[in-house]
Structure formats: C-alpha cells, structure tokens
Amino acid sequence: MPRTGPALLDPSTVRALAAELDLRPTKTKGQNFVTDANTVRRIVALAALEPEDRVVEVGPGLGSLTLGLLEAAGSVTAIEIDELLAGRLPRTVAERAPDQADRFTLVVGDALAVTALPGEPPTALVANLPYNVSVPVILHLLALFPSIERGLVMVQSEVADRLVAGPGSRTYGVPSAKVAWYAEATRVGNVPPTVFWPVPNVDSGLVRITRRSTPQTTxxxxxxxxxxxxxxxxxxxMLRSALAGMFGSSAAAVEALQAAGLDPTSRGETLTVNDFAAIAERVPRHG
Incomplete structure (x- = not known):
C-alpha cells in the first residue's frame, strides 16, 4: 500500500486537543498554536527541505508544524520543554502520521540546555519560536550544530526585523550581527495573528536562515x-567610547580602531560582523 501523508491539524482539532489536556496556554511560555494547515504548508515549502534533511524543531506544542515537517523531511527531532504537551505529542504523531511516526523523535527539555541530540546531527532548523527565547535559541543551535545548513523560523515580526537587519538600519543590533556570524538571514513572509490560538496581539514574520562560512579571523x-x-x-x-573599557582607555581604543581601518567616531550600528572581528583581533588578551 502507498504511504499516506500526515493529517494536519485544523482549528477544531487544536481546540479538542487543548480541551483533552485541560491546556491553558500562557504568555510566559509563548504558547500560540498554529491552527491553519495552509500556514503550515507554506512554512514547510519556504523551508525548502530535502527528503534526506534531518530537521530539529523547537517548541512543537500540539504538533501542527511537526506533522507538516514529517511529510517533507527525512526525520524530525522535536524539543519540547512543556511536559504536558510532550506527553501527548507522540500519540498525535502516531494517530495522524502513522506512516511517518518512525521518523519522529521527541526530546523533553529546554532547547537552550541541549548539548546533543539523538541520531545523526540535524541539517535544518524549522520552528515557531516564542518571542522571549527566539534569538538565544537560534544562536545556541547554530553554534552547537554546524551541520545545520538552513533554517526557517517563525518569530514575532519585530524580532524578524532585527534578525535580517543590515548595518545602518534602524533595527540593526546585537541579534543581527551575531546571526550574521553564522548565516545570511532573509525575511520571506508575514503571518497574521488569526492563524494562531490563542490569537496573539502581534504579527509574525518568517525568516530564512542560510549557513555561510564564518568570518576569516584569528x-x-x-x-x-x-x-x-x-x-x-x-x-x-561612538566606538572609541563604547570600547574604551575593553582596550583600557579611549586612546587605546582609537589606536586599535584605526589599525582595523575603522573610524573611531563611528557607531556600532554601522559595522559589519567582519568589522567586529577585525576589532576583536586587537583586543588585549589577559592571561
């Protein structure tokens, strides 16, 4: 018999699962569950997964995105911190994706505390990430798994702007520069609040992450x-003042910045990740 694809969740199924678990989604955990199957299909399509991809998903929740990923990828390893949700997820997968259930692995715990995953290293990160941990999770997993070649994350729209911002942009900052160390981040879509339950009071953005070589630096x-x-x-x-503490004085910072080919009166918002690397090479090392 031919294998059949997973049966994706719809609004009534999401509510039924929540009622079964007596689930009360909380803002502190960033729990907003996707109820629209077309949104799931769109995320999976934008992730551009290959049949051999090993996906790591963070915060699978009730399994909306998990089911869509199982249809497209070779395997899915989901990391879920909420034990109530984690307890139900394997059964949801078995019931709604019986032909793909053997390619699903669940890890119960905090994604920020993960140091290894079972099986072969992941090649892709696809996740609906809560606002308060989205940037730390992305940075942690990109650092931990150099095998991750690509990703597609759904985050709060404001966070999406920060992730993809370039030097000189109003939203360029720490998240933009640190993600740029690992990858190119591109905004590839918007998601309205209406596809979630509960309905959040913010829009979401879809960000594609494509791994690239880290800057060449000592x-x-x-x-x-x-x-x-x-x-x-x-x-x-100005950089000469902001970095004075690292170099011991403003004068020393000026000297280092000039040696790196940078204007000491410029500000961090104008620098590329390669510029930051050039500065880091000149910071005094204390043994």
Whole structure:
C-alpha cells in the first residue's frame, strides 16, 4: 500500500486537543498554536527541505508544524520543554502520521540546555519560536550544530526585523550581527495573528536562515561577540567610547580602531560582523 501523508491539524482539532489536556496556554511560555494547515504548508515549502534533511524543531506544542515537517523531511527531532504537551505529542504523531511516526523523535527539555541530540546531527532548523527565547535559541543551535545548513523560523515580526537587519538600519543590533556570524538571514513572509490560538496581539514574520562560512579571523567567536555586546551596550556612543573599557582607555581604543581601518567616531550600528572581528583581533588578551 502507498504511504499516506500526515493529517494536519485544523482549528477544531487544536481546540479538542487543548480541551483533552485541560491546556491553558500562557504568555510566559509563548504558547500560540498554529491552527491553519495552509500556514503550515507554506512554512514547510519556504523551508525548502530535502527528503534526506534531518530537521530539529523547537517548541512543537500540539504538533501542527511537526506533522507538516514529517511529510517533507527525512526525520524530525522535536524539543519540547512543556511536559504536558510532550506527553501527548507522540500519540498525535502516531494517530495522524502513522506512516511517518518512525521518523519522529521527541526530546523533553529546554532547547537552550541541549548539548546533543539523538541520531545523526540535524541539517535544518524549522520552528515557531516564542518571542522571549527566539534569538538565544537560534544562536545556541547554530553554534552547537554546524551541520545545520538552513533554517526557517517563525518569530514575532519585530524580532524578524532585527534578525535580517543590515548595518545602518534602524533595527540593526546585537541579534543581527551575531546571526550574521553564522548565516545570511532573509525575511520571506508575514503571518497574521488569526492563524494562531490563542490569537496573539502581534504579527509574525518568517525568516530564512542560510549557513555561510564564518568570518576569516584569528579571534574566537566569543571574543567577537564580546565586542558586539560592548559596541551596542550604549547605542549612541561612538566606538572609541563604547570600547574604551575593553582596550583600557579611549586612546587605546582609537589606536586599535584605526589599525582595523575603522573610524573611531563611528557607531556600532554601522559595522559589519567582519568589522567586529577585525576589532576583536586587537583586543588585549589577559592571561
């Protein structure tokens, strides 16, 4: 018999599952569940998954996106912190995607605390991420798994703007520069609040992440990120002042910035990740 695709969740099924679990979604956990199957299909299509891709999904919730991913990818490993939701998810997959259930793995825990995943390393990250942890989760998984070649994340619209912003943009900041260390981030769509339950009071954005080579530098990622943090800690300050603490004085910062080919009176908002790396190479190392 031919294999059949998963039966995606619809609004009535989502509400029925929530009622069965006596689930009360909370803002603190960022729990807004996708109820629209077409939105799931759109996310999966934009993720451009290959049949051999091993997807890591963060916060699968009731399984809306999980079911769509199982149809397109070779395997899905989902990380769920909520034990109530995690307890039901394997049965939902077994019931609605019986032909794909053997390609699903569940990890119960905090994605930010994950240090390894079962099976082969993931090649793609696809997730509906809650606002308060979206950037830390993306950065953690990109650092932990160099095998992740691509990703598609749904985040709050404001976060999407920050992830894809370039130097000189009003929304360019720490998330933009740090994600740029690993990958190119592109906004590929918007998602209205009406496709979620409960309905959030903000729009969401879809961001495609494409891995690229990290900057060629003798500085470590940690050293570059420390410079990024310092440069944006006081946004209106010139670099010579913002980085004075790292170099020991404003004069030393000026010297290092000029040696890196940068204007000491410029601000962090104008620098590329390669510029931050050039600065990091010149920060004094204390043994």
């Amino acid at each position: 500085a470590t990622r940690e050293q570059v990120f420390a410079v990024i943090d310092a440069a944006f800690s006081q946004r209106r300050k």
